[in-house]
Amino acid sequence: MATMKSLIGLINKIQRACTVLGDHGGEGMSLWEALPTVAVVGGQSSGKSSVLESVVGRDFLPRGSGIVTRRPLVLQLHKTEDGTTEYAEFLHAPRKKFTDFAAVRKEIEDETDRMTGKSKAISNIPIQLSIYSPNVVNLTLIDLPGLTKVAVEGQPESIVADIENMVRSYVEKPNCIILAISPANQDIATSDAIKLAKEVDPTGERTFGVATKLDIMDKGTDCLDVLEGRAYRLQHPWVGIVNRSQADINKRVDMIAARRKEREYFETSPEYGHLASRMGSEYLAKLLSQHLETVIRQKIPSIVALINKSIDEINAELDRIGRPIAVDSGAQLYTILELCRAFDRVFKEHLDGGRPGGDRIYGVFDHQLPAALKKLPFDRHLSTKNVQKVVSEADGYQPHLIAPEQGYRRLIDGSISYFKGPAEATVDAVHFVLKELVRKSISETEELKRFPTLASDIAAAANEALERFRDESRKTVLRLVDMESSYLTVEFFRKLHMEPEKEKPNPRNAPQPNADIYSDSHFRKIGSNVSAYINMVCDTLRISLPKAVVYCQVREAKRSLLNFFYAQVGRKEKEKLGAMLDEDPQLMERRGTLAKRLELYKQARDDIDAVAWK
């Protein structure tokens, strides 16, 4: 069975976690809102600070004229072993232990100003203060700015509504236990606290009515109607309080003495004596603690459910943005290589099919190359006029006798060199397609999205490799073209030589060899022979160039696109590897926040488990 102390201690822990998480309630369902809290609400000078201080047993709240409390103060009371020293600690200044409570008061003022400036503006971001003392019960209280009816100098008119709205935002939450402070020396019917409490908690199940200043009521009047629950009925009994008067404060009457005086007041009071055991600050603190325990017990299942839901959501988001990466170099290297392989897989799918793009390489061979070959200016190069010019130049001063061997060679060499253009263009076109596929593959590799530095490193390495393959491929195709010039197909010309004899022309119509040798038709014949030969070469290259290009570029890209990179990465030191795995700073920050949240939620769940099964 969980003890009350540990249950309330548990809630204190979860509330601290909430503040660290930046969870002050507000939008959506938050853990904060699932937790029970006690808010102290009342008009200005109703005695809020006094009640809070007497529950705590120390003087530490800022005092002054006008609106002193301008930020909510979340006050967590932790009971410590008897005899231990009392101290206070702010969440915004952890590790700094305040034993001087006057300094606590000063720090609350300073911290308020840090958020709101010296202006009298208000802020809804709470200040979190823990007090560790043997003289308190475990309890969390929230002190809210006093409700006011008029703005003081330097404050905007809206401050009245602003304070009311802020206070309402706390007390309207179903988990907020309202400590409604009303001075008994004023008409409780007009009490700001009771008015607001009735509005947000009409059934009164979470409102505790506290009547202060019983000692200074007009002579002959008393508060029994209220305290005995006849005048303003709430579900919980009213508690009457006698705090220190201003004169007591001035005389520096200490808290312990004040409590004793209060006890004596009730015990000896003719009006309230019969209620003495149910009156006073100490009784109020116990009452609150007991009530909190009941509420927390009811809440545990829904708090656990909410924590589990938050944990699931955080885990899902962490999965989506990727888990943190390991820090040792072996694991980093492994991660880098895994990411490279993931990219390589996508790239290969593009080439081999499964993803689009590889077909464009076939498009180069099937359309671009044949079209480029078709466009080569052989008509011009092998025109009768040019043939005659080239042959004559090759002949020199001695015209050829039978066949212009040199002329043929020059015409053929000249023609074949035209193939270099389409050959290189094919290499470039395939290079372009491969480069585009690298770009696409990088962006399609989900795992790489987290690591922009590595993604660009891989892209650069892949492109560098593609450049190398292109150079190799270019050399190979130019060599193929050169090979066509270096050794001509003899059979082709032998066959040509035989053909006219096969025709066996009529000797009468046969041209006279000498008369014909420099005529147009002679050169036309040479042109058409060269053209036929070149067509044959063209057919061969149309088939062999794609083979060379695939061999040098496509096959290599598939086999060894990142080989060079792997070797480089393998030699890198730890820092460099870490740098390669740099992530988008925003993403890293988000992951850090999520990890912290996860930790806190898990801790909260463990704490609840530990308490719930005690």
Ligand SMILES: Nc1nc2c(ncn2[C@@H]2O[C@H](COP(=O)(O)OP(=O)(O)OP(=O)(O)O)[C@@H](O)[C@H]2O)c(=O)[nH]1
């Ligand atoms: N005699 C007597 N004086 C009280 C009692 N409660 C509060 N006072 C005095 O009333 C004045 C205001 O009390 P606070 O506790 O500062 O009231 P508050 O609601 O916190 O006021 P603000 O901080 O201005 O909003 C102080 O001078 C207290 O000494 C009481 O029960 N009896």
